[in-house]
Amino acid sequence: MNVTRFAPSPTGLLHLGHAFAALAAAEAGDRFLLRIEDIDRARARAEYETAIYEDLAWLGLDWEKPVLRQSERMEAYGEALAFLGSRGLLYPCFCTRREIADEITRSAEAPHGPDGPLYPGTCRGLSETERAERFLGGISFALRLDAAKAAAMTGQLFFEEQGTGPHGEHGRIAVDPLAFGDVVLARKETPTSYHLAVVVDDAYQGVTLVTRGNDLFAAAHIQRLLQALLELPAPAYAHHRLILDDAGRKFSKRDRAVTLRSLRETGATPEDVRRRVGF
Ligand code: GLU
16 A cells, blocks of 8 residues: 655646646555645745645645644654764764855865765864864854765665656665765754655655656665664655656746746646646
8 A cells, every 4th residue: 555645845836747747646545645845935925835735636636634844743753863873874064055165165175065065074083072163153154964874884785766766766776875975954944854854744744656757766775774773664666757848948936927826827737737748
């Protein structure tokens, strides 16, 4: 029995790409859940959340209630973070974005991850005294995962890909625990990160099959690592192709013409949308 979820962020109107992702998740799930990923309080808006419900219902989808909202789950993310901290897997990073960029420019080799250059590890080796000084100085900090330490703790991990990654990846995939480097798991203004929240909530909601666009395929590496570190069950993955615009680009929130709302308002039917995304 597959439990799937569609997990949009209410930071804009849903477009054709979302329609495909939601339809794919609903089709693959014996149980289909909806999760509102609204941890970015600066960008999330209530009106977009309302529009998500309207658009999905119009498409003919039905999901289990109540819907999980990540903004209401900060305590759970805090507990997960504390657990990782108690295992010695986190360290405070006091670098500004500017300092990180400068450090990367200076270093001879700057390994890249899916989200850009990897953090060079500047704050990993700070002594307790140096940390204490910075805390006392009130410097804002982020909590980073010590990825090498994490990898040593878990040993080789795998995840199961039932769909296809962007390069045809399928089947049992060996996790690269260093893919994202020492990724940020929490910041002062957002006490969780996307990866941490997703992993905690997929487990909490009993999701067994994560379906989503293959632009997030790489994220499965770090998410599988976090599942192991947090001693959570590992869901399988079914990454799918992306719905692209005529120029072969991903739709963005700015493409108003392909929002489900404007398609609906200009007379498209749910069947038209399904057909247009190849369903
Ligand atoms: N909230 C993410 C997005 O809108 C999706 C997260 C996921 O499916 O893991 O792109």
